[in-house]
Amino acid sequence: MSGPDPLSVLAADAAALRASSRKQRTPPPPPENEPQLYEKRRGVYPQKVQGPFRRFKWLVMFVTLGIYYITPWIRWDRGPYAPDQAVLVDLAHRRFYMFGIEIWPHEFYFVAGMLIMAGIGLFLVTSAVGRAWCGYSCPQTVWTDLFQHVDRLIDGDRNAQIRLANGPWTAEKIAKRAVKWTIYLVISFWTGGAWIMYFADAPTLTRDFWAGDAAPVAYATVAILTATTFTLGGFMREQVCIYMCPWPRIQTAMLDEKSLIVTYKDWRGEPRGSVKKAAKDPGAFGDCIDCNQCVAVCPTGIDIREGPQIGCITCALCIDACDRVMGEIGRPRGLIDYATLDDCKREAAGETPRPAWKTLLRPRTIVYFLAWCGIGLGLLFLLGARTRTDISVAPDRNPPFMLLSDGSVRNAYTIKLRNMESRPRDMAITIDGVRGAMMWTDEMDRADAARSLTLTVPADATQPLRLYVVAPRDTPAQAITFAVRSLDERGERDSSETRFEAPEVNP
Numbered sequence: 484m485s486g487p488d489p490l491s492v493l494a495a496d497a498a499a500l501r502a503s504s505r506k507q508r509t510p511p512p513p514p515e516n517e518p519q520l521y522e523k524r525r526g527v528y529p530q531k532v533q534g535p536f537r538r539f540k541w542l543v544m545f546v547t548l549g550i551y552y553i554t555p556w557i558r559w560d561r562g563p564y565a566p567d568q569a570v571l572v573d574l575a576h577r578r579f580y581m582f583g584i585e586i587w588p589h590e591f592y593f594v595a596g597m598l599i600m601a602g603i604g605l606f607l608v609t610s611a612v613g614r615a616w617c618g619y620s621c622p623q624t625v626w627t628d629l630f631q632h633v634d635r636l637i638d639g640d641r642n643a644q645i646r647l648a649n650g651p652w653t654a655e656k657i658a659k660r661a662v663k664w665t666i667y668l669v670i671s672f673w674t675g676g677a678w679i680m681y682f683a684d685a686p687t688l689t690r691d692f693w694a695g696d697a698a699p700v701a702y703a704t705v706a707i708l709t710a711t712t713f714t715l716g717g718f719m720r721e722q723v724c725i726y727m728c729p730w731p732r733i734q735t736a737m738l739d740e741k742s743l744i745v746t747y748k749d750w751r752g753e754p755r756g757s758v759k760k761a762a763k764d765p766g767a768f769g770d771c772i773d774c775n776q777c778v779a780v781c782p783t784g785i786d787i788r789e790g791p792q793i794g795c796i797t798c799a800l801c802i803d804a805c806d807r808v809m810g811e812i813g814r815p816r817g818l819i820d821y822a823t824l825d826d827c828k829r830e831a832a833g834e835t836p837r838p839a840w841k842t843l844l845r846p847r848t849i850v851y852f853l854a855w856c857g858i859g860l861g862l863l864f865l866l867g868a869r870t871r872t873d874i875s876v877a878p879d880r881n882p883p884f885m886l887l888s889d890g891s892v893r894n895a896y897t898i899k900l901r902n903m904e905s906r907p908r909d910m911a912i913t914i915d916g917v918r919g920a921m922m923w924t925d926e927m928d929r930a931d932a933a934r935s936l937t938l939t940v941p942a943d944a945t946q947p948l949r950l951y952v953v954a955p956r957d958t959p960a961q962a963i964t965f966a967v968r969s970l971d972e973r974g975e976r977d978s979s980e981t982r983f984e985a986p987e988v989n990p
Contacts, residue, residue, distance in 0.1 A: 526645070533807070536799035543619045544628055544629065555568065556686075562906060564906060568580065570681060600858050603855045605730075607848060607852055610739075610847050612744075612821070612843075613742055614795070617724065617798075627720045627721075630670070633666050637663040674709070675705040675706070675709040679705060724796055740823060741847075744791060744795075744821070748817070754769055757773065770814045771788070778801075780803070782798060802820060806819075870903075871902070872901065872908075874965060875898070875899045876899075877981075883984040884986070892954050892986070893951055895949070902946070907939055907941050908940055910937070910967050911935055911970055912966070913934060919955045920952050920963070924951070925948075932951075954983065959985055959987075963980070963982065965981070
């Protein structure tokens with residue numbers, strides 16, 4: 484016994500989709516004489532689709548969510564004096580730890596460099612493959628995609644969601660909404676809870692959080708992030724991409740006719756006609772059968788056949804849907820495809836489009852890539868060349884010097900010794916310049932003053948010192964250098980030059 488004709492089933496589905504899409508895209512008529520400041524939101528109910536781009540989105544979603552939720556729980560041994568959390572923003576001690584890298588406040592240029600690399604990386608991706616960041620890796624896209632899968636799990640696929648949304652508030656609808664929104668809330672709470680784990684030891688903060696002993700800012704942060712994730716991912720979705728996000732407006736300056744974007748090949752698809760019409764009049768219609776599958780699967784609800792739009796996030800799910808339909812009706816795939824505008828013109832004229840690698844290797848993308856690599860290599864060089872010992876000196880300004888009873892001149896300085904190792908270290912401070920000068924600290928007697936002092940600096944800490952330098956009578960004002968050397972196998976050195984102030988010496 485033969486089953487139903489697949490073309491008949493496809494035609495019936497296409498008719499239902501066109502009817503539902505028209506119903507969603509047609510806003511209700513405004514009341515007479517009442518101005519409309521904005522268009523009412525149209526519900527977007529993406530249909531489930533399978534294909535290589537959908538699988539890639541699954542992969543990206545699993546990887547990015549896995550990194551976000553799991554990273555705070557990864558341990559990293561830095562010794563007994565430093566935290567063992569692999570990635571930690573330690574605001575209390577002004578440190579940023581990322582596996583074997585530790586960034587101090589005076590090394591903020593590393594953070595600035597990474598932010599610049601992220602910006603140039605966005606420029607590179609946009610100029611090469613359009614809004615691929617928006618379509619796959621943007622947090623709004625990832626969480627929206629996750630919430631849309633929750634919709635399908637509870638409400639069913641596209642048609643079931645539309646029927647439920649347009650139907651009355653029955654007991655079944657209330658129950659499904661309650662279950663779905665509860666799952667939204669749990670995901671949102673996990674999202675906010677995972678965020679605060681990056682700023683304190685994750686196991687300790689989790690225990691304190693549930694015991695009610697965490698800082699108030701932790702509860703406030705979780706509440707805010709829970710509310711924003713619940714609202715933006717659960718209910719605003721494509722509105723964030725189209726209306727709230729500035730990136731779609733900025734990226735247009737980086738797109739040109741040589742950028743790969745998701746494109747509908749209208750010269751091949753138009754005029755549109757059903758399979759039956761095309762069979763009756765061969766050659767009168769294009770390959771597009773107006774099945775609306777590309778619209779049905781779009782997470783922002785746009786029609787890619789209308790050309791490039793700000794609502795297109797380049798997720799390429801419409802390519803998966805269109806290729807499946809083309810395969811079912813025996814027509815060539817690629818009616819909707821990644822292509823440049825230049826290649827579209829070539830293909831429309833009967834020429835062969837360029838290979839993808841030639842499209843990517845062009846001056847703009849090469850410049851972006853070289854700049855990105857250059858900054859990255861520069862940061863790696865600085866990271867490898869930096870020392871773990873540092874000294875900074877600030878002289879007293881009021882008074883700049885003091886004359887002692889024996890005629891000698893004394894200056895006072897605030898010294899900061901920085902030990903960036905996860906162990907205490909002995910360090911030697913010496914002075915260079917100012918002949919006959921001697922120094923001592925608040926914790927020493929002046930009788931023990933010397934030109935070199937040895938101090939122990941705690942692990943992973945900055946040690947402030949009050950240092951006094953005295954020079955013989957008639958010593959003129961001049962430069963003085965404080966040098967520090969670690970007394971361990973590293974033997975690291977650093978120095979800081981400042982002024983030794985003294986009264987003018989009469990000739």
